[in-house]
Structures are given as structure tokens and as C-alpha cells.
Amino acid sequence: MITRTSPIPKQQRAVVRSGSGSTATTTIQTIDVDLPGPGQILVRITWTGLCGSDKALLHDEWAGFGVAMTPQAKGVAGHEGVGVVVAVGEGMENRWNIGDRAGIKWIAKTCGECEFCLSGVDEVNCIRQVNSGFTAPGTFQEYCVADGRYTSKIPDGVSDEDAGPIMCGGVTAYVACKRANVKAGQWIVLPGAGGGLGHLAIQYARAMGMRVIAIDGGDDKRELCQKLGAEVFIDYLSTPDIAAEVRKITTHGAHGVIVTAATKTVYATAPTYLRPNGTLVAVGLPADPSILAGAPPMLLSLKRLNVVGTVTGTLKDVEEALDFTARKIVHPVLVKGKLEDLNSWVEKLEKGQLAGRAVLQVAKI
Structure with a gap:
């Protein structure tokens, strides 16, 4: 019936x-x-x-x-x-x-x-x-x-149009922040921070107490990322050595990096942003199967890096991600x-x- x-x-x-x-x-x-x-x-x-x-x-x-x-x-x-x-x-x-x-x-x-x-x-x-x-x-x-x-x-307090992106983009960014294993007060780098996933990752990372380095291109993206709480913005269009800039800001490198920009260049350089024991989270999914997430074995071993992947989230993860919006902390x-x-x-x-x-x-x- x-x-x-x-x-x-x-x-x-x-x-x-x-x-x-x-x-x-x-x-x-x-x-x-x-x-x-x-x-x-x-x-x-x-x-x-x-x-x-x-x-x-x-x-x-x-x-x-x-x-x-x-x-x-x-x-x-x-x-x-x-x-x-x-x-x-x-x-x-x-x-x-x-x-x-x-x-x-x-x-x-x-x-x-x-x-x-x-x-x-x-x-x-x-x-x-x-x-x-x-x-x-x-x-x-x-x-x-x-x-x-x-x-x-x-939940009440979340509009239909705000809730839609949380069903995939929001929960994916939220789970990626958890998988990065970055504690409050530590540094996380977000290449592609001004995009659909990246701008949500900024907000979840900030809500968890992380210090955010946003990477993207152009003044519009700079304004958006800073408005959402990024502590530092690096413009890849005008920064010749992003890894050196990250080290300058963090001393030893970031504790985590979440790759939402699905490009060969970003996946190749992202491990160099990390300090020893840092974690790279693969989120962006390139269509080109030759693009790999990781680093040369020498770099992985000497720095004891972690490379993990994530896709969407559990039913409970979605509930938690929506709660951030209901409490006016994360807003797509x-x-x-x-x-x-x-x-x-x-x-x-x-x-x-x-x-x-x-x-x-x-x-x-």
C-alpha cells in the first residue's frame, strides 16, 4: 500500500x-x-x-x-x-x-x-x-x-538549495578533512580551493580548527577563499615555486593536503607540500588514467608520507555534514x-x- x-x-x-x-x-x-x-x-x-x-x-x-x-x-x-x-x-x-x-x-x-x-x-x-x-x-x-x-x-534551518550540494560535494569535502588527520592548529593545503569542493573544504577545515592555505588562481578566487576563512592564499598563476612558499609559511611543510583539482600537475607536486608524516588525500578524479596520486618511493619513505583516497561518505557522515550548515557554520x-x-x-x-x-x-x- x-x-x-x-x-x-x-x-x-x-x-x-x-x-x-x-x-x-x-x-x-x-x-x-x-x-x-x-x-x-x-x-x-x-x-x-x-x-x-x-x-x-x-x-x-x-x-x-x-x-x-x-x-x-x-x-x-x-x-x-x-x-x-x-x-x-x-x-x-x-x-x-x-x-x-x-x-x-x-x-x-x-x-x-x-x-x-x-x-x-x-x-x-x-x-x-x-x-x-x-x-x-x-x-x-x-x-x-x-x-x-x-x-x-x-534538518530544519537548511534550505533545499543549500542541502543539495551537501549530498555529495559537502560530505566529500567533510570526509576528506577527517581523512587528512590534521589536528586543530595544524596546517592544511587545499589546491583548487575556490572550486565546488574546495570552497566547502575551506569551511569544514576551519570549523575543525585547521589553519588553511588555499591555492587557486586569480583575484576572484583569492577574495572568495579569504572570505571563507583561508588564512593564506597562494595564487598559482603568479607563484613559481608553490612548495617553497608552503615551507616558508609552515617551516617544515603542511600536515595535510587535499587534492580536489584533478590535474596531473597538482597531483605531481602536492606531496612536496607536506612535512614528515603528512597526509595527501586524493579527491579529484582525473579522466586520464596515467595520472597517479602519490610520490616517488624515496620521498614517500624518507618523509614517511601517507597517501589516502576518499569518495563521498556514509549516511552518518551526511548527517554530520548537514549539521554544520544547520548551525550556520558551513554555507555553500x-x-x-x-x-x-x-x-x-x-x-x-x-x-x-x-x-x-x-x-x-x-x-x-
């Missing part, structure tokens, strides 16, 4: 991928609205974030790694969607009410039974997970069926658009023309 508002339309607008590879585009199409089955809810999407992962999936940038949008996604990407619950499937009546606000993430569903789920802290590696916009239709549509157990509740810097203009926003993302995070309005409530 389904509990629902009335009426729910039979069809909806959705942005659907056309073509494949780097020339793929999207078009607004009319598709059916699916109703939730047992254990599911139906969310009317109000806002959805635009993530670099969406661009990568739409353009098959990760096909060389065996990661490409599957037929089950029906050409609908998006994994930072927030909206209102309009129908509740059987078994979810005690968890969700009509009108509750819900957030849909990259991990749409976990099995709850595999070794990683049962560990209690590592369900992001669930071997049977379902992913929005990858193995299930994503949030670039007006109505999205979601798993009732794994969908996040949005947003540029807003319409779902109909997705192609132009993807192009801006491709050219690095977005400062902060892009969110697209889907429906009005």
Missing part, C-alpha cells in the same frame, strides 16, 4: 542524455513518473546540485575505468537532489511522512548485508550499492524514486540556474568558470 499526496502526475519533465562520449548532450523530455515500491519513497525534486561527477558520467570520461552510465539509469544523471516526499511505499510509514524533506545522494541504496555494510562505518564500499545517475535514474527529473532507508532527512556558495539549461552549466563546469557550487531549480513547492 502506498501513502501519497493527490494527485501525482503520470508524466514529468526530465533531462535525458543524448549521444555518448565528449559530444553527448542533454534534452528535456517527458517521461513516466514511477511510484515507490516497498521500502521506497517518491521525492518531488525542488533543487539539484551539479557535480563534476555528473559531467564525467554524461561525457563517459570514466569509461576507461569501467565506470559508465548504465541502461538502468535511463539517461538521467544527478545525485545532489533535495525535495519533498509525496508518496511513501509499504514499510516506510514509520520513517517518512508526506511533506518531509529528503536528500538523494550518489549512494542511493546499500544492501545492509555485506561485510562492508555490517562493519557499521564503511557502507560506502557496499558491493551491491545502487548509485544515482549511474545505476539508477538520478535527480535531473521532477520526481525521483528513492530508497526509504538510505535517503537523508533534511551557490550559483543558481534552471534544469532546462543543464548543457550550458556543464559547459561552464568544463571550462572552470564556476566559483563555488552550481544548483539547478527543478520544481517549485
Whole structure:
């Protein structure tokens, strides 16, 4: 039995991928609205974030790694969607009410039974997970069926448009700060600090008491990073030796570095920013498989460096990341658009023309 508002339309607008590879585009199409089955809810999407992962999936940038949008996604990407619950499937009546606000993430569903789920802290590696916009239709549509157990509740004090980017970009930056193992009062370096992930990492790092060195290019990025709390800004466009500048500021190098800028140059130089026992966190995902995260064995061994990776976060991590926004500590810097203009926003993302995070309005409530 389904509990629902009335009426729910039979069809909806959705942005659907056309073509494949780097020339793929999207078009607004009319598709059916699916109703939730047992254990599911139906969310009317109000806002959805635009993530670099969406661009990568739409353009098959990760096909060389065996990661490409599957037929089950029906050409609908998006994994930072927030909206209102309009129908509740059987078994979810005690968890969700009509009108509750819900957030849909990259991990749409976990099995709850595999070794990683049962560990209690590592369900992001669930071997049977379902992913929005990858193995299930994503949030670039007006109505999205979601798993009732794994969908996040949005707390009071967090707007839909602010909550969207926290579903992926925010929680990824938050977990990266935790993985960096940098204590309060210690230095962390953030290459790409003015971007969608980087500007959130500045805020989470500051909230944890870290001293932030932001790296990016141009006066606009400088202004943004300093406004968000970066103690030092290094402009890579005018700084010939960034590692030397980091050492000048920190004496022995930074305690951690989070790489959100997915370029060969940054991944090659980032380990040189670190002091002994420092940690590099790989977050940015280059399409080029020849780009490696790490350092020559001599440098790794002599400095006893740590190289770790992270991707998104657990259900509990999302709850914690949202709490920073509810308490007015972390606030995504947003540029807003319409779902109909997705192609132009993807192009801006491709050219690095977005400062902060892009969110697209889907429906009005």
C-alpha cells in the first residue's frame, strides 16, 4: 500500500542524455513518473546540485575505468537532489511522512548485508550499492524514486538549495578533512580551493580548527577563499615555486593536503607540500588514467608520507555534514540556474568558470 499526496502526475519533465562520449548532450523530455515500491519513497525534486561527477558520467570520461552510465539509469544523471516526499511505499510509514524533506545522494541504496555494510562505518564500499545517475535514474527529473532507508532527512534551518550540494560535494569535502588527520592548529593545503569542493573544504577545515592555505588562481578566487576563512592564499598563476612558499609559511611543510583539482600537475607536486608524516588525500578524479596520486618511493619513505583516497561518505557522515550548515557554520556558495539549461552549466563546469557550487531549480513547492 502506498501513502501519497493527490494527485501525482503520470508524466514529468526530465533531462535525458543524448549521444555518448565528449559530444553527448542533454534534452528535456517527458517521461513516466514511477511510484515507490516497498521500502521506497517518491521525492518531488525542488533543487539539484551539479557535480563534476555528473559531467564525467554524461561525457563517459570514466569509461576507461569501467565506470559508465548504465541502461538502468535511463539517461538521467544527478545525485545532489533535495525535495519533498509525496508518496511513501509499504514499510516506510514509520520513517517518512508526506511533506518531509529528503536528500538523494550518489549512494542511493546499500544492501545492509555485506561485510562492508555490517562493519557499521564503511557502507560506502557496499558491493551491491545502487548509485544515482549511474545505476539508477538520478535527480535531473521532477520526481525521483528513492530508497526509504538510505535517503537523508533534511534538518530544519537548511534550505533545499543549500542541502543539495551537501549530498555529495559537502560530505566529500567533510570526509576528506577527517581523512587528512590534521589536528586543530595544524596546517592544511587545499589546491583548487575556490572550486565546488574546495570552497566547502575551506569551511569544514576551519570549523575543525585547521589553519588553511588555499591555492587557486586569480583575484576572484583569492577574495572568495579569504572570505571563507583561508588564512593564506597562494595564487598559482603568479607563484613559481608553490612548495617553497608552503615551507616558508609552515617551516617544515603542511600536515595535510587535499587534492580536489584533478590535474596531473597538482597531483605531481602536492606531496612536496607536506612535512614528515603528512597526509595527501586524493579527491579529484582525473579522466586520464596515467595520472597517479602519490610520490616517488624515496620521498614517500624518507618523509614517511601517507597517501589516502576518499569518495563521498556514509549516511552518518551526511548527517554530520548537514549539521554544520544547520548551525550556520558551513554555507555553500551557490550559483543558481534552471534544469532546462543543464548543457550550458556543464559547459561552464568544463571550462572552470564556476566559483563555488552550481544548483539547478527543478520544481517549485
